[in-house]
Structure formats: structure tokens, C-alpha cells
Amino acid sequence: MAFRIRQPVRHPDVDRAGIVYFPRFYDFFHRALEDFFTAEVGIPFWDLGDQLKVALPVVRIETDFEKPLQHGDAVTIQLTTLHIGAHSISIRYDVFRPNEAETAASSTIVLCCIEVPAWKKAPIPPEIRAAFEKHRV
Amino acid sequence: MAFRIRQPVRHPDVDRAGIVYFPRFYDFFHRALEDFFTAEVGIPFWDLGDQLKVALPVVRIETDFEKPLQHGDAVTIQLTTLHIGAHSISIRYDVFRPNEAETAASSTIVLCCIEVPAWKKAPIPPEIRAAFEKHRV
Amino acid sequence: MAFRIRQPVRHPDVDRAGIVYFPRFYDFFHRALEDFFTAEVGIPFWDLGDQLKVALPVVRIETDFEKPLQHGDAVTIQLTTLHIGAHSISIRYDVFRPNEAETAASSTIVLCCIEVPAWKKAPIPPEIRAAFEKHRV
Amino acid sequence: MAFRIRQPVRHPDVDRAGIVYFPRFYDFFHRALEDFFTAEVGIPFWDLGDQLKVALPVVRIETDFEKPLQHGDAVTIQLTTLHIGAHSISIRYDVFRPNEAETAASSTIVLCCIEVPAWKKAPIPPEIRAAFEKHRV
Numbered sequence: 001m002a003f004r005i006r007q008p009v010r011h012p013d014v015d016r017a018g019i020v021y022f023p024r025f026y027d028f029f030h031r032a033l034e035d036f037f038t039a040e041v042g043i044p045f046w047d048l049g050d051q052l053k054v055a056l057p058v059v060r061i062e063t064d065f066e067k068p069l070q071h072g073d074a075v076t077i078q079l080t081t082l083h084i085g086a087h088s089i090s091i092r093y094d095v096f097r098p099n100e101a102e103t104a105a106s107s108t109i110v111l112c113c114i115e116v117p118a119w120k121k122a123p124i125p126p127e128i129r130a131a132f133e134k135h136r137v
Numbered sequence: 138m139a140f141r142i143r144q145p146v147r148h149p150d151v152d153r154a155g156i157v158y159f160p161r162f163y164d165f166f167h168r169a170l171e172d173f174f175t176a177e178v179g180i181p182f183w184d185l186g187d188q189l190k191v192a193l194p195v196v197r198i199e200t201d202f203e204k205p206l207q208h209g210d211a212v213t214i215q216l217t218t219l220h221i222g223a224h225s226i227s228i229r230y231d232v233f234r235p236n237e238a239e240t241a242a243s244s245t246i247v248l249c250c251i252e253v254p255a256w257k258k259a260p261i262p263p264e265i266r267a268a269f270e271k272h273r274v
Numbered sequence: 275m276a277f278r279i280r281q282p283v284r285h286p287d288v289d290r291a292g293i294v295y296f297p298r299f300y301d302f303f304h305r306a307l308e309d310f311f312t313a314e315v316g317i318p319f320w321d322l323g324d325q326l327k328v329a330l331p332v333v334r335i336e337t338d339f340e341k342p343l344q345h346g347d348a349v350t351i352q353l354t355t356l357h358i359g360a361h362s363i364s365i366r367y368d369v370f371r372p373n374e375a376e377t378a379a380s381s382t383i384v385l386c387c388i389e390v391p392a393w394k395k396a397p398i399p400p401e402i403r404a405a406f407e408k409h410r411v
Numbered sequence: 412m413a414f415r416i417r418q419p420v421r422h423p424d425v426d427r428a429g430i431v432y433f434p435r436f437y438d439f440f441h442r443a444l445e446d447f448f449t450a451e452v453g454i455p456f457w458d459l460g461d462q463l464k465v466a467l468p469v470v471r472i473e474t475d476f477e478k479p480l481q482h483g484d485a486v487t488i489q490l491t492t493l494h495i496g497a498h499s500i501s502i503r504y505d506v507f508r509p510n511e512a513e514t515a516a517s518s519t520i521v522l523c524c525i526e527v528p529a530w531k532k533a534p535i536p537p538e539i540r541a542a543f544e545k546h547r548v
Contacts, residue, residue, distance in 0.1 A: 010164075010167070012164055012295050015286070017290075019468075022437065024434075026433065027149055030148055030149070044209050057433075058433045061472060062473050065471070116428075148426060148432065149426070153320070153426070153427060153482060156331075158422065159300065160300035164297055197337065198336070198339075199335070200336075285456065285457070286438055301423055304421070308419070320422070321483075346457045346458075
């Protein structure tokens, strides 16, 4: 079961060519991740440190950009779980333009679970694991 | 009648002190303006050049920052019209934190109407004027 | 004596109209402020909390935008001190396009000195005061 | 022969954890690319469309993030050419923290050459090819 958000492409997301400047895709993915934590994990992303003593930095990214996004496009960002290891989670993000079935971009982002403030590898807390398990492809 | 949007403060909006980095307030205001154009003017902000041959660059800003915004705050951005001249519109933006009646920040932003691509002062098109008239304080 | 930095306008600073999206001016001003602290105060801006137990949030902004900046313009950002009070500093920023004597934009930004982590008004530390005194107009 | 730029990590690059928010790495890479075009190709990146009738959108990214960057770090961004095909260039970017020999992050970014405004695959112009050939590892 995929988790989806929809959002418009905004003025500052777009460059002189009228299309989304590629690093902004990662902001879109991060919004989906924040909404996923609030809605599915039940802990706001910004409270992970305080509530669970963990952080989830990005350690690896692979992205394919297939079609440009334009200002005003109400794009769908889809989050699914590819893999959950002992200390890491691989998330797949797909971006869809309005009324299109093929992805405009797709990305695999690996998050590593670390203890804070020690900044050492930590096991993924069970409430996080459970939420990502439910969104495996 | 004020126009309002609500949106969460996101991870990249916040700085090391855990509060919104002040230039991001202008991104919030711009989102309210884009939504205002779509909902109230009936012309997407990004289509102004194509549809009406105008652009609305910012010529003046005054802002007071009273209270910090934090990651996760679902803030309300309120847009009202202060003044409409022949070639300019003065907009007031107020930001409210959740469940607070006093503003966290307030700003007056003056937009000048120009013809594109000539980049010369132009009268405000009637459909834009009408929408801002309806949202005078 | 004014403090100046020079920097190119970059791809993500520019919008679809090919000119700098106005909130990016505040990033430019903030870079000038960071460089001022390193060069003139002798304390990196990011160490103010650790070294002096203060922070300098922005409490008021006034800006006039006169001319657009374009991608590739090597712009000059000039910082001068307008006023130093007991707990606040008023800074003037002027932006110049290459080889132009009139400002493209000018802004007055008021910073308030607060104690951290208490987040209460604090006197401006003498090393900060001295550096800004030297750059009064 | 690698091409290198050095730049400080700035206030808005850093998140609440005090480290660079990962999409900002791509802004750093893009600055290196812009400087590469100005210095090595001899055509500013923002003039590619006007001068050569091409654009170079990103089609694929792979990045490994190994060590966090902190506010104030004067980081080095290194650009080298991995591969030049008929219509694409694979660039490797490495980020180094001050006085460290191991990379803090490394990324392969593939740019596709397209004709503008037709937005069709185009051969890489010879002046661009020549500059990237000189910076092969």
C-alpha cells in the first residue's frame, strides 16, 4: 500500500526554463516523509530525537528523472517501502504529473537509523518499522 | 474578508535554532498569493504573463517579526488588501501560530503591475483589481 | 566604512522570468552578515550562541527593490551600520549590479540581541558593538 | 585533472541538527558546474540556450553521503568527468571537509544534452565536450 501526497509546484521550485530545478524533488520527497511520519508512524518527524532518541539521515540516493515538472502542476508524490534492514530503510519515491500513469521521476533513498546525540548506528524503533512494513510494495 | 491558507512548517524552513529562517516567511506569503490567484482571481499566478501580459514584481516590503515559528507548527497565513492604486497593490500578510490570536509576523508587500515583456508600468487588469477589492480590510 | 562582498547570482536564485526571486535577496544579505562576523567581529556567526550566549534574530525589515538581478550578475552586497541601540542593531544592505552606482535594492534590517537559551533581551556584546561601530555610515 | 571550488556552508544550508540538509549538496554541485562552465568551457551556464541552443537537464543521480557537513565548514567541491557519450555526460562530484582526504559525499550525475526549445536529444557541442575531456579522471 503506497502512501501519497499531492502538492502544487510553486514559484520558487521552478527555474528559468520553467521547470522544477532538480534538487527541489528532494524537498517534495521530504514533505511526503514528514507527512508519512505524522499520519502513519504517529510521531512527527521533528520529534524523533526527543521522543525516540533517533535520527534518520540519508546515506544513499538513486534517482531517475524522466519528465520535467512545471509551475502549477499538482504533482503526486508516492512513498513505498523497498526494504527494511536492522539499521536502515530503503524508500522508493515516485512522482506523477496530473493524470499520468508513468512516473515523472523515481528515487530510492536509504535512511540510516542513528542514536542521538551519540550519532551511532541504532536499531529501527518498532513503531517506525511497523509503519514502513505496512507500506511495502 | 481575509483570504487564508494553512500549512505546516517543514524541515527545510527551520534553522539550527529550530525556528523558521526569516526569508522563508516570504515563501509562505508567496504560497498564499499563488493560492489567492487560483481561488479568487481565477487565473493561476504562473499564467499572468501568458493570459494577461502582466507581471507583478515586489517593489517594497515592510515586515515585523514578533514570535518565532517552529518545525511542525501548522501556521495560518492571512492575506488582506490594504490599498489598490493605478499600478500597484499593497497586500498585508499576517502569520498566526496554531490557536493564537496575535500575529507571529506581519508584512506589507507592494506589488507593481508591469507589462511583459516590455517591463513597463501597466494598469492593474480588472479581474485582478476585483479580486483584491473583495479582500480589503 | 562599508563592508562589501561580491557574489554571482546562481541558477536556483532565479525564477522563470529570469530574475532573482525576491526572498533570495535576504540570503544574499545573510551571507554578507556571516562574512562580516567572521572578518570584522572575529567570531563566526554560527558560534555566537556557544561563544557569547547570544543570538541576533531579525525583528524588522524594510526593503525597496528597484532593479531586477539576473542570472550570472556578479552583484555587490554592501553592509553599513545605521544605528546601534542597547539591545538592537539596524543594518543597511545595498545591492549593486556590476558597474552600476545606483542600488538595485536596499534594505534596513533590525536585529535584536537575545540571550540564549533563555530567549530574553540582552545587551549587545562589546566585540559585536565595536565591529558595527566601525561600519557606521 | 579535477576542477575544484571552495565555499563555506551557510546558515540556510543547515538544518535543526546543525548539519547540511541533504538536497543542499546538489546546490553545491550546481555551483561547481556553473563555475566550471564559466572557467573551463568559456560560456556561462545561463547562456547555453542562447549561445549553443542546448540545455543539460539532469537525468540520473547516484549519491553516497558519508559524513555530515556543518555550518561554517569551508568545503571543497570537486568535479571530474566519468564518461562522455554522444548525448550525455557523467560527472562525478566529491565533497571534502576542511583538511580531510576522504570524501564526505560523492555523487555521479548524468546530464543529457537537449536542443532548445525543441527539447530533443542533441549531440554535445564540441566546446563542452572538450572541456569535460580535459577533466576526465
